[in-house]
Amino acid sequence: MNNRNIIGIYDDQDVLLNALDELQENGVKIKDVYSPIPLHGVFERLHLKTRLPYATFIYGAIGVVSVFLFLYWTSVVSYPLKFGGKPLNTLSFIIIMFVLTIFVGTLFTFLTYFIREKMFPGKQVELPIPETTNDKFAVLIEKEVTMTEDDLKKVNSLLQKTGAVEIKETE
């Protein structure tokens, strides 16, 4: 597979968004965008979606049920002890269920995020344009095999036209 990319580097988020519009109008397939800040415009334009919220909901649901079952089992079934004239199955459970549900939800969402992103401490990465973590915005356009010289030129000119400060080709 050919990994060569054409990269257009921008230095303003609004310019970038306009550029994306223009590129897409001209049928250029945008592979990825690197930016120092999250840009909702980019997500929309690249039609990116995530199912993380559903995962969180499931974690929460599992959390609340299992915490309740645990509490009920321990204080009613396993070793019922009487505290201060209260029934064994008390309203106090709600508080613990509430907090522990958040605990379960937070922890597993956090882990899921990293698993999905395949991120872990010490992961070695090589950024195409390191400045994208600082002040540059980079648009990656995959240099497909099918692309002709014209196509490339068109892409290059489009990039230039939309205000890219620099155009690069990388492996």
Next chain:
Amino acid sequence: MYNTRVRGVLIKGNKSFADVSRDIIKPMDDKTPMWWWVTAFLATGALFWGVWGFYNTISTGIGEWGLNNNVAWGWAIINFVWWIGIGHAGTAFSIFLLILRQKWRTSINRAAEAMTIFAVMAAGLFPLIHMGRIWDGFFIFPYWNTRGPLWDNFNSPLFWDVVAISTYLMASFVFWYMGMIPDFATIRERTTSKMKKKIYGILSFGWIGNARGWLRFETAALLLGGMAAPLVVSVHSIVSMDFSVSVVPGWHTTIFPPYFVIGAIFSGFGMVLTLMIILRKLYKFKDYVTDGHLDAIARILTFISLIMGTAYLTELFMAWYSGNEYELFTFMKNRVTGEYTFAYWTMLTCNAFIPQLFWFKKIRKNITIVFIISIFINIGMWFERYVIVVTSLSKDFLPATWATYEPTITEIAIFVGTLGLFLLGVLMFFRFVPTVAISEVKSVLKETTTLKSFTDE
């Protein structure tokens, strides 16, 4: 849309993205300044004194404290609640201001969250050390055991506390760390030092900042924030239940949960104000933490202070209105008047009266006075907990058992030790972590900085 004409310019100095990165990372690249070493030395000293306090308590017994048969909780619990309260600011900032779409939070939330972490850590030490048998402290976790198995008492507010505090610590840490990942990546890519590159490389988890990554990042941050938001309310509500679930006069009130939450945010904002004033001074972050930021905090504090005042008055009213003689005694004869008058009026003055000075613009603009008032708020909130814990316990139902409480040197040492720990944590944070959320500042930079944005409209 952020309207700079109405709300003023958020980030001053017409910064570019590169300027932001440079400004914020600069203190980390600079040589460690002298003030850092001096403060760190002092903080370490304080920490060691606290370690002595710990050692003395564990090796000799809780008897080294000034507690007695009647007042069985003292400084340890006061300080615990105080620290937890302070620890509320970070998450409150991040979450509530996020929900309220307050852009100005971006310059402050990182520091506030860091403060949360260290404050909660400091707070967490107190329930530990305050146990009579710290070596058996693991009993508090409902783990499978060979005693029957024997579980815990899920009715106990202390159990809720353990659950809530550990959840809160975990959640705020996760939230805080999430936010720092892109910034670590920024440092990783900017730095020339190999060592730093390696360390921040590990810390940044391999962040690349592509579109999908940002999307998941934002979603995850929002989810974590969304879950942490009720936690902020619940944690201090649960802490307040340590008191309100009991029968002790002055504790047994339904107003406690909201009152504590508000109080916590109040003290947290107070501490944030204190820290941010120091931070902007030391790191010359006036462009990021502008007078406008401080002004906003001050306004919030004025508002919360009014709520606090209302809560104090409500307590007094309820003590009278309930017709409960024990309650009335505690409030009228042991707080408003009586042995603990000083503590009560200090609390009232610092929390309800002094912040009212913020009504005056001149005072809000005078950073020195703002700083002093923020210190007063911290003191006032400490006294609030003192009033709650000590006055109620010292004179409760049976007059025959009434006893007074005075802290001992060991208790003071432990408190100073946690101050040292907190300070040391903050210093480390100042030194090794970007103190302002770079990516978040950048994301609001454009629309909040240039006046252009609305002239173009």
Next chain:
Amino acid sequence: MIISASAVKNHLKCKRFLLLSGLFTFLLFTQLSFGQTAETEANFAVCKACHTIGGGKLVGPDLQGVTERRSEAWIIKFVQNSQALIEAGDQEAIQVFEENSKIPMPPNNLTDDQIKDILLYIESGGKVAASEVVVVETDETVASQETVQAETPSKSVSGRKDIRNMQITFFVLLVLMLISLFDLFVTKRLKAKWIHYIIILTALYIGGEVIFVEATSLGRQQYYQPDQPVWFSHKVHAGQNQIDCMYCHFTADKSMHAGIPPVAVCMNCHNQVKSGKNTGESEIAKVTEAYNNRKPIEWIKVHNLPDHVYFNHAQHVEVGKVDCEECHGVVEEMDEIAQVEDLSMGWCIDCHRTKEVQFVNNKFYEQYSKMHEKLISGEMKKVTVADMGGEDCQRCHY
């Protein structure tokens, strides 16, 4: 197992019948029959040290059919004071004395009637002819003993091996894990990384389990079997010679302590029995020496409970009718005594949750009227120790 099942069924049937026929008469009835049994049985416990009923000769002759061999009057005299009878020149007595290696039978402080009861007891083969209820009860205990016997020895042997195996596994896995970690990060010899992962994960899991098990047994002494100052074999005494536990540990039914027998108790027999088949004379000599030098033997205590636990033997043995074996294992098969159970709180509680109290047999429980009603109405099937507060902290901790 067949016996036990039928016994339980019998027992239930019996119970239902009795409950119908009226609680009070039942209590009275069992009470009486038990009273006789208990007394005679207790009295016979002394005899059991040297005699069996149909179990062959021990120190003294087998007592089966003794009433046919000798006259009742003679037996009474002999039992009360055998030496006096011998000195008086009774031929029968001298013959018995000489037949049994001239070991004198110690005098017994029993009345004529008590001895007659014992003889009846011997005639019925070690059982008192009494009501069906009692028989059923006995059957059940026999059954439960059998099940215990079936399980416990394997536990005592294999359990100890398990522990050692676990320790070996733990160390082996620890070494393996270190090797694979080293290879993973440093030497990188093995290319298939999943092998490393599997090894590490397995090691972590099993290691964690071993640590958990070891940590919970910290301070416990399951399978503790110390060397005693005297090589005393329970197998010989309780097993082969069938001496009743309560003969030596005679305070178990009245005190919190089962009691380690005073040397004088040993000397009841060992002033005659001077050598044993395992150790010859050496060990018995220690006992005699201790007695003569008036220096008690310093036994090493095997079953230790923490100080914060209050355990009362009388409550369990006398009131709860718990067999010694249930906690101490099959002592009659152990040479040197070992602790079979872990004596953990969970172990106690488990028994409390399942064990029935002597609810209808002991009048003490009459005051629990609500529970009696529930039993009659069928709301409760049985009354366990836990129902009587056996899960409460202050039953054992105060």
Next chain:
Amino acid sequence: MEKKYWQSIEEYKEQNKGTDMNKEPFPEFSIEGLDESEIKGKSSRRDFLKMLGFSVSAVALVSSCQTPVRKAIPFLTQPEELVPGIPNFYASTFFDGNDYCSILVKTRENRPIKIEGNDMSPVSRGGTSARVQASVLNLYDDARLKNPYKDGAETDWATIDKDVKANLAALSQSGRKVVLLTSTIISPSTKKLIDEFIATYPNIEWITYDTLSFEAIRKAHELNFGQAVIPEYNFEKAKVVVGFSADYLGTWLDPVAFSKQFSKNRKILKGNTEMSRLYQYESRLSLTGSNADYRYGVKPSDEVTVLLNLYNEVAKATGMSTYSVNSSPVDVSKTALDLLENKGHSLVVSGTNNLNIQLIVNAINNILGNYGSTLCIDKPMNLKQGSESAMARIVNEMNEGKVDGLLLYNVNPVYDYHKANAFAEGMKKVDFTLSFADTKDETAELCQYIAPDNNYLESWNDAEPVKGEFSIVQPAIRPIFNTRQFQDCLMKWADISGDFSDYLENNWKVILGEDGFVSSWNKVKYDGVYSLPQDEMQGNSGFREQKLSDSESGNGLELVLYEKIAMGTGKYANNPWLLEMPDPITTATWDNYVCVPVKYAEQNGLVHENVVTINGAFELPVLVQPGQPEGTISIALGYGRTAVGKAGNGVGKNAFQLMHISDGYADVAGTEVTMEKVEGKTYELALTQMHHTMEGRPIARETTLQEYIKNPYAGNEEHLKDEKNNVTLYSKVDYDGIQWGMTIDLTSCTGCGNCIIACQAENNVPVIGKDQVRRRRIMHWMRIDRYFSDDIDNPVVFHMPVMCQHCDNAPCENVCPVAATNHSDEGLNQMAYNRCIGTRYCINNCPYKVRRFNWYEFANNNNFDYNMNSELGKLVLNPDVIVRQRGVVEKCSLCVQRLQAKKLEAKRENRPLRDGEVQTACSQSCPTDAIQFGNLKDEKSVVVSNNKEERMYHLLERLHTLPSTSYLTKIVNKEA
């Protein structure tokens, strides 16, 4: 054989123990032997003897993570009556020269661990006092002498015997005077023995000396009736009691018996509305005064005037001649009216050792016809037989060099004689001095020889406290140390063969008669008591009138000395339990102090803990005492000992030299003193209660008898209101069979504090020392709250025992995170110490504040060098109760070990529990039966019937904690 699981047995330290027990095949084994092993074993926990109950040694940890090997050493021959793990009770008698009490000694594995009252005794009737309860700890006092002493060095008995015999013989031959100075002896056998001893050495003069003398009473009766006796008082028959400075519920004469009698008349239960009335005229606030229906503060110098006025009132009404008298500072007409209304059923007593006063008292009693009913001179009390004049004479003779030998038994005049210096000086002039003291006390220190006596729990003896009422002292343990009973010494030195137990037995043959002696003697030993058949009581025949006289009121500040409930005359000043027992009136521990009237303190700028000098001589701290009459101050006796032991040395100041001497009678009250404030100096006092009023809260509820008759709910209206208002969402807990409960009758409770010590002994409650008490950390599981109300100069006093209330809705249970405290099936609020992690939340949430925290390790800690830090002192620990570890919360368990023991007993005997069978330590020991314990599910039990009383209420019942403990309102027999 299998390889052993444990490999380290070889490493166990060899223990050379248990050797002593084999010296003879006697049931008791040596405590000393144990003592050594315990030092090595370092057993801090309850069960240094538990494992088998006889002697077990825990060897030090072989390595840190291995369980220690515990050895079990059985008896060689187990004595029949001793079953390890089961307590034995021996009937015995407590008599220390002052107080008498018939007791049962509870022993475990043959060591006494607890004293309980003997129900069979017609004198003490099962009651005890704090000192009696605490006396068991004296047995294990480290300060006890372990060997006889000669010239300050340890020696053996052979030397002592040789020397003493030689000395006595030499003195006897030369006819020189030897004095045998003893405390009051009520043992007929000992008296007989002393007579025999004196017969052998006729030069011996036997003098009886009481620290606080009652000679005036005896003298007055001699003058009035011709018999120098202390009459038997019968408070049970008295409907009106008028006391003059006689603290008969606290310390006067025989408080245990008097409390029992007194309380019998004040039980407003089951519809009974008959109640005695108590007037008290006193010069300080005493325990009796605090329980009085009418109390009047009177200066000591005014007592004669008041009494004579009372006499006049009574005499006038009965048409007898009156005396001219100063006007009384307090109105006595009401008292007189009441007395006259109850002729023959009244009693006037005075504790003042003044002949004139006692003559007036006798005269009043005579007019009222009380002799023969509430007073009986035919059946006199044998307590307090000391002769002051003889003592004074002897001291003179000693100083004149006329006494050449001095034998001291159970007396310590160098400490407690009012002319102690003269006595000490005199002793120097005596050639041969010997003390039988069991510790090296102030007097024994000056003696050439000390022949240490056994503790009473190691002794044989008998006692006749009241004529015709006998009781037996029998040993519950073999002598722990190399000591010998006083009587045995006398027998040895007088060459009487055998030992005293034989002598005693022979003597009892005379009392019981030879016929069937063995069984009757065994019965006496079993019961502990024996009564001779009673004669009919005589009336007040032959009263010889004496001239009565008035005296002038004093002007100066008058000093009142008194015995504290705990400390008495200082005999037990080394008993940490008593040192730490809060005084029922002042709640002070560990010190004595000057009680100053409130007004005087205000006028002179004195506040609590100021320091004053008395007569410029010694300094004492000030305690401002409501109820202290104007013009008086009071100081407790029994403190300031210098040679009593590590706990008691130097605690407080010795005030004996301030006794008031008039006409040869030494009295505690009346010395005029000067008091100066020491500016700028304070002295810390350890009080267990700092706030003295109820702040108008319905805590201790009170009503008068009249009100009560009108409305049984009088004073308890709150209860009805709270009953109505308390609603709950939760269902009430439904107990089956057993629910333990307690009722406390505030009318009966005198606040004597006996229960506190009983509880301490039963439950291994640690002593924590003055500093910790001052920090308000006292560990007592129960306390007696004392509240003052009304007039600060003459307050109404409430005594309210508070221990864990065992609430059904216990606030403490809810808040424990680790489930260390929860509710049992029998309604107990149980505390599992070994589960507790010490968050102390339960302490905060207990509205009664009855939970205690182990702030430090109180056992085996040199900072708390009391009985739990001594290998000997630890022998008093109850093996059924654990010694709590540092950092755990503890509290009253309703003596769960006793409940369990009795339940087991019932189960083994195949019967249900009987009411009254199960008693907690406090209810068992209560001399006024104020505390009752039982099963709330047993409809016939006393607690249920008490709970049905209209007077019943729960403490702080508004909180809806549903306690199992209830209180009955205090009823005062006072006209509104």
